[in-house]
Amino acid sequence: MSTSFGVALIGTGFIGPIHIEAVRRAGQQVVGILGSSPARSQAAAEKYGIPRAYGSLEELLADRAVQAVHITSPNRHHAEQTAAAMRAGKHVLCEKPLAMTSAESAALVELAKETGVHAGVCYNVRFYPLCHEARARIATGEVGPLLHVTGSYVQDWLLKETDFNWRVLASEGGELRAIADIGTHWLDLVQFIVGDEVTAVCADLQTVHPVRKRPSGMTSVETFQADRATPVHDEEVPIDTEDAGNILLQFASGAKGNLHVSQTTAGRKNCIRYEIAGRSEALGWNSECPNELWIGQRDRASELLVRDPALLSPLARGIATYPGGHNEGFSDSFKQLFRMFYGSLSKSPTGPQPYPTLAEGHREIVLCEAILKSHRERRWVEVPGS
Known part of the structure; x- marks a missing residue:
């Protein structure tokens, strides 16, 4: 125990x-x-x-x-x-x-x-079992050398000009918002899976609503709270963060990539997608169907691997709690991360860890700063430390 x-x-x-x-x-x-x-x-x-x-x-x-x-x-x-x-x-x-x-x-x-x-x-997001499975397949060479990675993270909770939250203000959440808030999840996930770092970026960011409206006297409206009374949005607030963005990526291995991020895509509540192309096969995953991993083939029928511990690699099996046919989702990913974290506390904090470390969190912020610099200067920017 x-x-x-x-x-x-x-x-x-x-x-x-x-x-x-x-x-x-x-x-x-x-x-x-x-x-x-x-x-x-x-x-x-x-x-x-x-x-x-x-x-x-x-x-x-x-x-x-x-x-x-x-x-x-x-x-x-x-x-x-x-x-x-x-x-x-x-x-x-x-x-x-x-x-x-x-x-x-x-x-x-x-x-x-x-x-x-x-x-x-x-x-x-790393801790969906099929994302660990994708990492294992790449690490063992099944996918072959990495060619390119594409994907997106899209939501709709800030689509309207009356959608307001502290995150839209640079003073509260930072100069980057959509990229830092959700795009970093995708960037962390993909770099974890492919075992390769992003070394250069070319970014084009978009502010859909330069001015948003909020209820007078309120600093924020609760995120995802559906049971509140509808307030009157009568105060205009200039917005200094992005609602969406597109980023071209260069990986250390020479592979290419691109990421689309949006918090203003109607109908998409919380959708993370990636497609990883290797010389032997491709892998695709969508967080709205998190128990399925698409495996693309050239010379035979492509496959759909449905999460089942009996069919997974040892790496993925270690974070798949339930038998096949019993779906695991968003809340389970937190549980699995926390299991790994607390299972490590009796061991040395130095060296590789089974959870995302502060060094990896720092790397994401360095990457975000390069993305913001790229957007402002309208050019490719190398990620410091690469």
């Missing part, structure tokens, strides 16, 4: 409750929660049956029952809270992005080395 750790959560928004459920399913104990105010902390503790509601970050970090902290607060708090938790000797899992700038994330990578704690970034 695996060791159970005491976990505290920071943040009570959309992704916070998903962490709570997945932490428990991964066999760990949620011992406390911190919201943006003591009242929010208490309300969340009561709603989710959590023993302790913290009044401050200092109170959380002083709690000896806490061995690990999950950070699901708004982006601008990530670096400060991650650093504070590591300095307090707590293991950390932080939602992406790890920080607002690469200077901040680089400092966090060094701090993790100094403090000797485990620290990771929550790129959960």
